[in-house]
Amino acid sequence: MTNFDQSDRSLDCAYRTQGLTKIYGEGAAAVHALRGVDLEIPAGEIVVLLGPSGSGKSTLLNIIGGLDRGTEGTVWFRDQELSAISDADLTRYRRDNVGFVFQFYNLMPSLTARENVELVTEIAEGSMESGEALELVGLHERTDHFPAQLSGGEQQRVAIARAVAKRPKVLFCDEPTGALDSTTGRTVLKVLKDVNETLGSTVLIVTHAAATAGMAHRVIHFADGDIREIEENETRLDPEEIEW
């Protein structure tokens, strides 16, 4: 597999939001989860989103990932205005462009690693073979194991293989190392870095593990429903060097 040319990575914008707000509930019970977020995420980057619990990180991820909609404001994915398209088109956007990785893997317990990945490869056009996806995450020797026969880190790598098998333009990861010890977590972060470099996917990671920021091209600090600061890392840490 040829590596994606990293010099291309900031040529275009993966996401742009303007005045993005999200209000859950109404009246006295209303929760302002996002308060007018203006954001640009260049394509091909690893972006880490940090911030206190309840600051709106998952809400933002869910909206730009097409799982939910904002209350006001605009959201663009490349030249497509996600905030203006129909539910059917939003589903199509998600299916064609986006992979998700969550804290608790969400694997089917009765299916092997390979079968879990095939859930995607059999329906998504242009996807890789399940074996290739499992090789990308270093699990080609454990393809016939069931989730219960795999460690937490291995299960997360199967979940990543499933998410990347369709070569998504964007990979969203919500607390991908949240259930893992630091050694296993580093292996998973290394896989995310490989996916970014090999497929050129933009990788967005929401995490409480602040040290993860060291491997990002860009770090977005979130607080109280809005961006507080954006840092660009001049030098990036290798996942093996990350301690938490």
Ligand SMILES: Nc1ncnc2c1ncn2[C@@H]1O[C@H](COP(=O)(O)OP(=O)(O)OP(=O)(O)O)[C@@H](O)[C@H]1O
């Ligand atoms: N479906 C919902 N209904 C009502 N309020 C919600 C809903 N989802 C989130 N919220 C509220 O919106 C705010 C932002 O939540 P969000 O999950 O985006 O924060 P977060 O930064 O991802 O937090 P954490 O780090 O704990 O996951 C919180 O006050 C939360 O309670």
